[in-house]
Amino acid sequence: MKLRQPILTVLGHVNVGKTTLLDKIRGTAVQLKEAGGMTQHIGASFLPIQVIYNIAKNLIEKYKIHLNISGILLIDTPGHEVFTNLRMRGGSVADMAILVVDINKGLERQTYESIDILKSRNVPFIIALNKLDKLEGWVPTNTYSFLESLSLQDERTKERLDYRIYDLVSKLLRLGINAERFDRIRDFSKYTAIIPTSAIYGIGIAELLLLVAGICQNYLKSRIAYTEGPASGVILDVKQETGLGTTVNAIIFNGIIRKNDIIAFATKTGVITTKVRALLMPKPLEEMRAPEDKFLSVEEVVASAGVKIVADNLDEALGGSPLFVVTEENKEAILNKIKEEISVFKFKMDKEGLIIKAYRCWRWWIDNCIGR
Ligand SMILES: Nc1nc2c(ncn2[C@@H]2O[C@H](COP(=O)(O)OP(=O)(O)O)[C@@H](O)[C@H]2O)c(=O)[nH]1
Numbered sequence: 001m002k003l004r005q006p007i008l009t010v011l012g013h014v015n016v017g018k019t020t021l022l023d024k025i026r027g028t029a030v031q032l033k034e035a036g037g038m039t040q041h042i043g044a045s046f047l048p049i050q051v052i053y054n055i056a057k058n059l060i061e062k063y064k065i066h067l068n069i070s071g072i073l074l075i076d077t078p079g080h081e082v083f084t085n086l087r088m089r090g091g092s093v094a095d096m097a098i099l100v101v102d103i104n105k106g107l108e109r110q111t112y113e114s115i116d117i118l119k120s121r122n123v124p125f126i127i128a129l130n131k132l133d134k135l136e137g138w139v140p141t142n143t144y145s146f147l148e149s150l151s152l153q154d155e156r157t158k159e160r161l162d163y164r165i166y167d168l169v170s171k172l173l174r175l176g177i178n179a180e181r182f183d184r185i186r187d188f189s190k191y192t193a194i195i196p197t198s199a200i201y202g203i204g205i206a207e208l209l210l211l212v213a214g215i216c217q218n219y220l221k222s223r224i225a226y227t228e229g230p231a232s233g234v235i236l237d238v239k240q241e242t243g244l245g246t247t248v249n250a251i252i253f254n255g256i257i258r259k260n261d262i263i264a265f266a267t268k269t270g271v272i273t274t275k276v277r278a279l280l281m282p283k284p285l286e287e288m289r290a291p292e293d294k295f296l297s298v299e300e301v302v303a304s305a306g307v308k309i310v311a312d313n314l315d316e317a318l319g320g321s322p323l324f325v326v327t328e329e330n331k332e333a334i335l336n337k338i339k340e341e342i343s344v345f346k347f348k349m350d351k352e353g354l355i356i357k358a359y360r361c362w363r364w365w366i367d368n369c370i371g372r
């Protein structure tokens with residue numbers, strides 16, 4: 001079975017270290033450039049499997065792990081509304097998520113919200129218990145492996161860590177989640193793994209990435225099976241670009257999109273189709289000659305990918321709309337599918353207006369409107 005790259009998103013309360021964690025992973029990948037490095041996408045970055053091999057080398061050798069996915073597509077903007085909502089035609093935009101929790105703060109308001117969203121969309125996730133270096137007594141180390149760093153700590157600090165972990169475990173249990181420290185889990189389909197991390201020092205990112213890769217290839221095979229054929233994706237943002245006019249940034253999560261293909265998506269007034277004039281990817285930094293010279297035109301893009309689409313009539317495109325490549329055969333069915341989704345959206349908007357005042361209404365709104 002051909003697998004596409006799993007799409008990974010990062011969720012959690014504000015200030016828990018989501019951005020720092022992604023930056024650390026990206027920074028480390030760039031440092032390890034000789035082994036593949038990172039490829040920039042629009043709104044995402046691709047982490048090749050060689051980089052994970054490199055970061056988690058000791059663990060992979062020790063446990064004789066074999067990874068058979070080609071890499072992971074990391075969504076760059078933690079908390080992007082399409083990904084926090086994660087909804088896509090009843091399913092989910094992300095294949096897997098990392099839920100970041102501050103080790104000294106535990107569960108916070110947006111952690112609960114993130115858990116609700118992940119559960120309702122059936123998105124598997126692991127927990128990064130972050131800011132480990134701020135745990136009293138922890139002596140920070142420059143190792144990517146949590147287990148290596150742990151072996152250098154004194155007994156009282158280890159106990160303190162377990163105290164924090166099992167406090168979190170008991171709170172998660174009340175939410176119906178069976179969680180456990182990752183190295184004490186035998187069956188990853190039954191427990192949610194907790195990996196202590198320090199995004200500042202990079203501690204734990206070896207185990208974090210290894211677990212993400214392992215869970216994707218062992219438990220998400222059917223979800224990440226690659227389907228040949230016209231692309232499906234989602235619009236992240238609608239963006240003005242100097243010299244290009246209005247463009248859309250999209251994540252393609254299945255199939256293939258080519259220059260001159262016809263795409264369909266939702267606007268405020270209905271579903272429209274337009275011809276793809278150009279597909280753009282970010283230019284590697286070293287090839288950029290001027291600040292406005294930042295994109296590279298490509299002939300086709302294969303899932304999973306983040307791409308900028310240049311076409312006519314993109315002004316009215318809705319962020320969060322599904323996006324499909326249409327062909328003579330599938331055109332009618334796809335237009336109807338998108339229409340159905342916006343009719344629900346419009347009906348609900350007419351009925352409820354814009355009374356996004358209270359928590360309940362806001363929840364209703366993210367559940368029903370965004371991303372449709
Ligand atoms: N000591 C420590 N500070 C961290 C760690 N991760 C993030 N921070 C700090 O926490 C603050 C919020 O981090 P940020 O990544 O912006 O959080 P986000 O809102 O979840 O994206 C920043 O000042 C970071 O430097 C960590 O592992 N250890």
Ligand SMILES: [Mg+2]
Nearest residue numbers: 018019020078
């Ligand atoms: Mg952030």
